[in-house]
Amino acid sequence: MPLTDKEKEPKDLINQLSVMIKTAQLHHTDNIAVINAIKKFSDILSPIVSEGEAALELVGEFFHLNGSRIRYSMEYVFNYDFLVREFRKNELGSITFTNVLHEDEIKSLLAALISADHSDIPFETLQEAAKNIKNISIGKLRKIAQESDELNRKKIIKRNYFNTVSLVKNISNKISMGEKTNLKKAKRLMEIIADQIVENESLLISMTTLKDYDEYTYYHSVNVCILSLSLGHRLGLSRKVLTELGLSAVLHDIGKIEVPKEILNKPSEFSEEEWRIVRKHPTWGAWAILKIQGINPSSMNAAVSAFEHHLYYDLSGYPKIKGKIILDLFSKIITIADQYDAMTSSRVYSRMPQPPDKALSIMVERSGTQLDPYFLKIFINMIGVYPIGTLVMLDTNELGLVFESSTNPDFIDRPRVIVLVDSTGKNVKYTVDMMEKDDKGNFKRNILKTLDPNQYKINLAEYLL
Ligand SMILES: [Fe+2]
Ligand SMILES: [Fe+2]
Structure with a gap:
């Protein structure tokens, strides 16, 4: 059957490469299932290679084809993640196809990959096995993080986070005083954060566990910005669009400057009259942005x-509007990030924040009504079953905090955990990977249940950062 243009997208190349490797792991390379998978792969690769070489590279969590990032598509999410794992396991950073390939050349590549799977020095094995394949060359995975680099990167990320908090504060103050403000600096910061998302998504998301009771709105705006950018990145938005998204996200609650402080900081429930005022912040925000920026594409x-x-996906929220509209792409993304951060933060007027996993399950109930179901799926995949900051009880009697979501789509319920209390009840601090197995091949630890970190008075940020 001839392939349609849609099937020839780079994401299909990833998908078919993944299918082909999986098939070859199960069958001999002469098996008809493998031959068919090879043929399909060649059909997708050939038109790309005939225009020049095709360099497939793993950068952070994402594949790039000839320098452009390949869209992370929901329909292929498991195959995409499988391939990321396969590359990492073999310390493989890139495969470059320099010409239209013969079936035997692909078979040799598959055989080389399989030999590496069983080796203690996977990349060297792969390199040796692949060195005589004519039109294929491979490159080693670039080690991104040395320990000191890691520390430096954390420092830079933290600095940018707090710079963004001050920036939001600054913009808010200026607007309150009726002064004009230039968003150039804000845009530059958004560009930097958008770049950091590519290499350090986990670290940036762990920054969003920083919550501040007194300056809730500023921290919240920055958290919504980071979560929106991560989601936007996974949706395949370009750097330029991400910068715009970040700016929109950081300003989403700017209208709250018009809401009297006594109302915003009220520790108990709002009265009907107070709600009426709070519900005006979206309209006030839109006006404020147009007033400081005038009319241009970014301010719009x-x-x-x-x-x-x-307003929500089904338009059931506020402000009430007449007629049907389709929610803007940015609005759909920001609504999801906003709800997640608001629910997991200790806002003054909401007494108890929700634990992260509880917040996600509340959001799942809103899928298709308040929230775009497709975007929500990707968001949950990004945050994980046990999101960063979840307090978990293990079957070893250890108590710990999730600090890194699982990257393995077959085991998204097996994150990395900082153990805070050991099985004897002693306060400790060491990290464990829920993927670790014992000699018999059984998982060493399993998560029994999640607990509410707020009830244990645990300061997430202190442990995670
Ligand atoms: Fe809001
Ligand atoms: Fe908000």
């Missing part, structure tokens, strides 16, 4: 998502 984007961020 930001004003639209400020206006729409509580």
Whole structure:
């Protein structure tokens, strides 16, 4: 059957490469299932290679083809993640196809990959086995993080986080005083954060466990910005669009400057009259943005998502609008990030924040009504079954905090955990990977249940950062 144009997208190349490797792991390379998989792969690869070489590279969590990032598509998510794992396991950073391939050349590549799977020095084995394949060359995975690099990167990320908090504070103060403000610096910061998302998604997401009771709105705006950018990145938005998204996200609640402090900081429930005022912040926000920025593409984007961020996917939220509209892309993304951060933060007017996994399950109930179901799926995949910051009780009697979500899609319920209390009840601090197995091949630890970190008075940020 001839392939349609749609089937020839780079994401299909990833998918078919993944299918082909999986098939070859199960059958001999002469098996008809493998031959068919090879043929399909060649059909997708040939038109790409005939225009020049095809360099497939793993950068952080994502594949790039000839320098452009390949869209992370939901329909292929498991095959995409399988291939990421396969590359990492073999310390493989890139495969470059320099010409239209013969079936035997692909067979040799598959055989080389399989020999590496069983080796203690996987990349060297792979390199040796693949060195005589004519039109294929491979490269080693670039080690991104040395320990000191890692520390430096954490420092830079933290600095940017707090710079963004001060920036939001600054913009808010200026607007309150009726001064004009230039968003150039804000855009530059968004560019930097958008770049960091590519290499350090986990670290940035763990920053969003920083919550501040007194300056809730500022921290919340930055957290919503980071979560929106991660989601936008996974949706395949370009760097330029991400910068705009970040700016819109950081300004989404700017209208709250018009809400009297006594109302915003009220520790008990709002009265009907107070709600009426709070519900005006989207409209006030849209006006404020247009007032400081005038009308240009960036200010329009930001004003639209400020206006729409509580309107919801089914338009059942506020402000009430006449007629049917389709929610803006940014609004849909920001609504999801906003709800997650708001629920997991200790807002003054919500007494108890929700633990992260509880917040996600509440959001799942809103899928298709308040929240875009497709975007929500990707968001949950990004945050994990046990999101960063979840307090977990293990079957070893250890108590710990999730600090890194699982990257293995077959085991998204097996994150990495900082153990805080050991099986004897002693306060400790060491990390464990829920993927670790004992000599018999059984998992060493299993998560029994999640607990609410707020009830244990645990400061997440202190442990995670
Ligand atoms: Fe809001
Ligand atoms: Fe918000």
